[in-house]
Amino acid sequence: MLQTWTSAQVRAAEEPLLALGVPLMERAAFALHVRTAAVLRERRRAVAGARVVVLAGPGNNGGDALYAGALLARRGVEVHAVVTAERVHEGGLSALLQARGRALRVDGSVDDAAALAAGADLVLDGLLGIGSDGSGLRGAAGALVQAILDLGRPYVVAVDVPSGLGVDDGRRDGIALDADLTVTFGGLKPGLLLPPGTHAAGRVELVDLGLDLAGVPAVVRLEPGDVADLWPVPASDAHKYTRGVLGVVAGSRAYQGAAVLTTSAAVQAGIGMVRYLGDVGDVVVAAHPEVVVGHGRVQAWVFGPGVSPDDAGQRRRIEYAFEHVRERGEAAVVDAGALELLPAHVGPHAVLTPHAGELARVLTQRGETVDRAAVEAEPLRWARRTHELTGATVLLKGPVTVVAGAQGAAYAQADAPAWLSTAGAGDVLAGLLGALLAGRVDAIHEDPSLAAALAATAALVHGRAAHRANPGGPISARAVADALPATIAELLGR
Ligand SMILES: NC(=O)C1=CN([C@@H]2O[C@H](COP(=O)(O)OP(=O)(O)OC[C@H]3O[C@@H](n4cnc5c(N)ncnc54)[C@H](OP(=O)(O)O)[C@@H]3O)[C@@H](O)[C@H]2O)[C@@H](O)CC1
Ligand SMILES: Nc1ncnc2c1ncn2[C@@H]1O[C@H](COP(=O)(O)OP(=O)(O)O)[C@@H](O)[C@H]1O
Ligand SMILES: [K+]
Numbered sequence: 001m002l003q004t005w006t007s008a009q010v011r012a013a014e015e016p017l018l019a020l021g022v023p024l025m026e027r028a029a030f031a032l033h034v035r036t037a038a039v040l041r042e043r044r045r046a047v048a049g050a051r052v053v054v055l056a057g058p059g060n061n062g063g064d065a066l067y068a069g070a071l072l073a074r075r076g077v078e079v080h081a082v083v084t085a086e087r088v089h090e091g092g093l094s095a096l097l098q099a100r101g102r103a104l105r106v107d108g109s110v111d112d113a114a115a116l117a118a119g120a121d122l123v124l125d126g127l128l129g130i131g132s133d134g135s136g137l138r139g140a141a142g143a144l145v146q147a148i149l150d151l152g153r154p155y156v157v158a159v160d161v162p163s164g165l166g167v168d169d170g171r172r173d174g175i176a177l178d179a180d181l182t183v184t185f186g187g188l189k190p191g192l193l194l195p196p197g198t199h200a201a202g203r204v205e206l207v208d209l210g211l212d213l214a215g216v217p218a219v220v221r222l223e224p225g226d227v228a229d230l231w232p233v234p235a236s237d238a239h240k241y242t243r244g245v246l247g248v249v250a251g252s253r254a255y256q257g258a259a260v261l262t263t264s265a266a267v268q269a270g271i272g273m274v275r276y277l278g279d280v281g282d283v284v285v286a287a288h289p290e291v292v293v294g295h296g297r298v299q300a301w302v303f304g305p306g307v308s309p310d311d312a313g314q315r316r317r318i319e320y321a322f323e324h325v326r327e328r329g330e331a332a333v334v335d336a337g338a339l340e341l342l343p344a345h346v347g348p349h350a351v352l353t354p355h356a357g358e359l360a361r362v363l364t365q366r367g368e369t370v371d372r373a374a375v376e377a378e379p380l381r382w383a384r385r386t387h388e389l390t391g392a393t394v395l396l397k398g399p400v401t402v403v404a405g406a407q408g409a410a411y412a413q414a415d416a417p418a419w420l421s422t423a424g425a426g427d428v429l430a431g432l433l434g435a436l437l438a439g440r441v442d443a444i445h446e447d448p449s450l451a452a453a454l455a456a457t458a459a460l461v462h463g464r465a466a467h468r469a470n471p472g473g474p475i476s477a478r479a480v481a482d483a484l485p486a487t488i489a490e491l492l493g494r
Contacts, residue, residue, distance in 0.1 A: 001226050003217035005187040006168045007130035013211035028185045029067030031207040035183050048076030053120040057127035058085035065126025065159045066092025073099035082113040084141040106140045114147030123156045125177050127163035134166030136174015145177045158182040162200045170197030186211040190219040193412040195400040219410045222456050227491040230457045232439030243272030244438030247298035249317045250305040256280045258306020258427045260287045265431030268484040300331035300438035304338025305427040331437035335430040348406040348448040351393040351455050393451040401459040405452025415463025424477030433458035
């Protein structure tokens, strides 16, 4: 599991060590120089003779970059620092000058500095670290980065975080410098995993500074090794009812495939039984004879894939079953057409699975002025807001899937190839998640934040199944569902 920590949490963990005189900046700068040298060796075989430009802002982030620049200069690298503000880390700057590095202050025009950076083998971006206010780069730093981007971005190593990003939320409101590699110190920051910021970070390497980061991490990313702890593996005395039954209200005459894909994913994810409710039971049973058509007791539901607004029968079934979710505590996945039928308040045992456009509609129905682009700009903020307004756990689909749930639970999963963005992939996710919830519904009522962990698990398994379905190439939603049994077996065996 990857855990991230806010700027405030990192600063609080640094404080006692700094008070004891632990040389955190030296540690950070040394590790930064080692990784930068490794990149130079990889890209141009030799470290000596390379041209590196250090962009140094006013704070300690600039200090890290300048000290690392000094260490590189001592190894024969030609290092130029570009100083963007009145204030600069004096110790770092004099270390660089002593090592025969050179410094250029940006005073007025940024053109010379930008040309120097754009022509470098590598740029160390120390403009702004966790002191960033998330509004993008201002003043000379902003003008310099814009001029560098206009000339063509060189290879960039971000110091701690790409400068200009929202460190705690991944926002990207103004000018920011994308990195090829981010070397981050002490702990991962939320903005490195959350979209859109995560797309600016490139490869991320964590340098351990020995910080004692305590408390609840801000945002978590589950890794394959975490699945076994969360998956409902049947005990030796299990029978189909102890494993969980899933009711699926999906599909219609117009969208028959949605019913097939949703039930197929549920069956193949491993569940006691799937009951299908809707008009295309014959098609579902033809594809999966294991599915039982008609009413009966269930532990969890999937509502909505392939249910259109004018489908009165399916809408009635969903509205009726929502009462069970609220009164009897059955878990639910609320997808696609069912999102607009969501009652004013449900608990975290109901998991909404919208994409950004659908989430914007859910929020708009509840009085928020927000569109798809706004959700994409701040996905965690809006997923959390939806949780506050509805009580539901929220899984927001996209290139990075963001989950917000009870007790502040937040996840950012980036497991899938872009090939997964294909019609029906969401139906497979809904069926898979439904199976997972049905198997763990009692545990969810004991710990409501578990619904968020299970939603993140479903996103992970979905993404891995997509990779397995056809590594490196196009995939169909059906192939993802068919890849589930082997994917799950592999994850449970780790
Ligand atoms: N503590 C330690 O020993 C360790 C710290 N470490 C390192 O320190 C980094 C944090 O350093 P930090 O706190 O000095 O903040 P940092 O991000 O460098 O600069 C903040 C300054 O930037 C400015 N500014 C703000 N917003 C701006 C904007 N939008 N556009 C332009 N400028 C803007 C503003 O200055 P002002 O404009 O007010 O003069 C503000 O004061 C951390 O990320 C890590 O790299 C590691 O070495 C481990 C040990
Ligand atoms: N660029 C991408 N990279 C990886 N996964 C993606 C990308 N775009 C979308 N996805 C995933 O693909 C699935 C698409 O689901 P959805 O939009 O509901 O499609 P549909 O409604 O057609 O089934 C989601 O799981 C989403 O997270
Ligand atoms: K930086």
